[in-house]
Amino acid sequence: MIRISIDAMGGDHGPKTTLAGLARVAERRPDVRFLIYGREDEVKPVLVSLPKLEAVAQFHHCDISVQMDAKPSQALRQGRWKSSMWKAIEAVKTGEADVCVSAGNTGALMAMSKFCLRTMASVERPAIAAIWPTVRGESVVLDVGATIGADAHQLIDFAILGSAMARALFDIERPSVGLLNVGVEEIKGQEEVKEAGRILREIDLKSMDYRGFVEGDDLGKGTVDVVVTEGFAGNIALKTAEGTARQIAQYLREAMSSSFMSKMGYLFAKGAFALLREKMDVRKANGGVFLGLNGIVVKSHGGTDDEGFAAAVELGYDMAKGNLKDRIEAELKLFHGRLRPLHADDEQAAAGK
Template identity: 60%
Template sequence: MGGDTGPEVVIPGAALCAERHPELRFLLVGDRSRVAPLVERYPRLKQRAEIIHTDVFVTMDAKPSQALRQGRGKSSMWLAIDAVRTGQADAAVSAGNTGALMAMARFVLKTLPGISRPAIAAMWPTMRSESVVLDVGATIGADASQLVEFAVMGEAMARCLLGLEKPTVGLLNVGVEEIKGQEQVKEAGRILRDSKLPIEYMGFVEGDDIGKGTVDVVVTEGFTGNIALKAAEGTAKQLSTYLRLCLQRTLMSKIGAFLAQGAFRALKDRMDPRKHNGGVFLGLNGVVVKSHGGTDALGFATAIDVTLEIVRNDLVNKIKTDVELMTGLLKQPEAPAEASL
């Protein structure tokens, strides 16, 4: 029921995934009077979908505390997440209020042992392929230990979704020199560099390294990560607008645009944000994925695709295992330095 248009986007998106993945079944939680007529348009989805009715839903402008108080046990968002807790569903996908979704998911599913705060991880298109970037909005401010947790979780996600045996990890900073940056970032870098964690830590990376794909996993806290994400989205739209205006200026530019239309289609496809949609809530005892609220059916279907890969690759248990290993290694006492004569 969330997002800018609610079920009018969610249902067609689910129908697309029903075509792609015949093994999927769907629990559609929301107002039956709005959901059922839309489902009727998609026979294949209708065969594999169950509607769980509730006419209570969280508005996009609701504060997380308000959503918890008013929607507890009865809102569509709560019931979808609770279906994950009870095992009725393998994962929950929502285009609704991000703050409310995180608050409810954390309250209902709890965080994994050893995780102090969850993070939102996004797949970021790069010059090489894609990278995992986290946190992009769940945690405003993070200490060194939390950044290390993010690194462990992001590395596990990269193994699952990018198919990499040993992804490279970098900490987002204002420079690559070890003396630069906030103390918590420098301390996290020291821990990752000096510990025996099985992570391919590459050091500090800067903002332009995200798009270059310098590393497979970029770690930062939610304030910086969200600004970077929104700045990248805005820059992509700005460049697209500039390009379109320039190509319409003269007859020769229009002819050039016509001749190069294949290349422009490929560029548009590569930069299409709908094909990189789906923020994954990492660190929870269950799978929850946030779709962009303003996306269309294709974008929502992409978020479901991401969710399916996470479930298939058992990401939650991978993170749980990695965090247990991290906790054990970081608690090991350092070996005493050898005496020199």
């Protein structure tokens, strides 16, 4: 059984949407069980109306819910120990749940997750990893908003975290990894990116296939399985891609209804447009995984509908099923074991000078 703890109060639409999403997951994943946290007066009536979900769920009342506009420090101070968000995260810490999912305030969720679960021993900062649709299938992109600015070793940590996630999600033995840069040439880019690339080339980890630098257009091409960047650039790229998908969908709707002939053409190509709509559906790629913590936390978009929330929950399910946390810990240990000889060589070279 995969046990998933849910902050039912998170998101723009509250328990009605989150529980409807859980009901979809319960139908598709018979080996899942839910621990649902929220206000009884809002959650219970919805839960009772979904008997199949109620049969595989355990409800826990919480007096406090974290507001979507609350500052992380305020949410941590007021909601720690008592809020539905904290309780859902704490269930992962105590081992009651394998993964936590919330559509709540991103800053508050990250702050509480770091405080409750702590980062892994060798990880300085966690990252948010997103699933990115590509012409080849899907890629992992991180960080998409947790860490603004990152040094070389943090970027390397992200590469290790992302490759472990790709292996757990895509069942790839040695995922290809690229560092997002302004060009593919080794002389281009910020010093932190170039230094991270140098170390990844020299250390040659067997758990990943480092391909060097990739550019922005490689995101959609699916040039590599894992794209690594810092949170500022990653978040802008993510929001730009989502906005572009909606923009193109709007253009298509307007074009198909612009004239009688356009409408007739749409009827003949209805199947193709349905396939295109499915591929461009941002709900399918909903959910960002917090990586580098002592537990798995998934953040769903706050404004998504029940199908989008179900996608985020199923992403968490796949991460737990793929034993993501243990994979990450093993690879970080291997990396730092390989890194020590390189540090020794650099120190000897510096002493020789």
